[in-house]
Amino acid sequence: TVTGVQTCALPILAVARELHGDRLTFVAGDASGGEYGEAAYDAVLFSGVLHQMSPATIRQMFSGAQRALVPGGRVIVSDMMLDPTKTRPPFSALFSLQMLLTTEAGAVFSAAECG
Numbered sequence: 388t389v390t391g392v393q394t395c396a397l398p399i400l401a402v403a404r405e406l407h408g409d410r411l412t413f414v415a416g417d418a419s420g421g422e423y424g425e426a427a428y429d430a431v432l433f434s435g436v437l438h439q440m441s442p443a444t445i446r447q448m449f450s451g452a453q454r455a456l457v458p459g460g461r462v463i464v465s466d467m468m469l470d471p472t473k474t475r476p477p478f479s480a481l482f483s484l485q486m487l488l489t490t491e492a493g494a495v496f497s498a499a500e501c502g
Contacts, residue, residue, distance in 0.1 A: 390428070392418040419444050421451025428455050434465040437501065438482070441492030445501060469497045 390412045391403075403411040419440060423431065431452035437445055452462045467479045474480050483495035 390414065392416045392423070419448060421447040421449075423451050423455035425454055426457050428460060429457060430461050430463055431455055432463045432465065437464065437466045438486055438495050439490060439493045442496070442500065444492070445496075449501075464501065467495045468501075469495050471497050471499060473497060 392414050418433075418436065433448065433452075437448075440448070449462060456462070467482055469475065469479050469483065473483070479495045486493035486495060
């Protein structure tokens with residue numbers, strides 16, 4: 388069973404139900420608050436969302452994810468990342484510049500900054 392938090396859940400939920408029936412549940416909400424429950428999940432996935440958030444919000448989300456995991460659970464991150472110099476790969480560096488120019492707090496981070 389998969390539960391997802393999505394700010395615009397209706398279109399995603401319709402596709403998910405069509406593909407997977409009742410195995411997937413999406414809840415409309417704001418994942419940036421870090422409130423995902425206590426010891427409820429084997430894994431928490433952040434996919435394509437961290438580059439939109441400030442470092443403080445990312446820390447809050449990761450803290451909430453840790454609380455939401457059962458013992459032995461894992462946090463999984465799928466997002467654009469930069470190397471420690473924050474200059475490579477080139478596409479991620481350019482995308483980070485775009486995020487810095489067009490969002491309040493977004494940027495592409497290195498793995499060390501998210502750890």
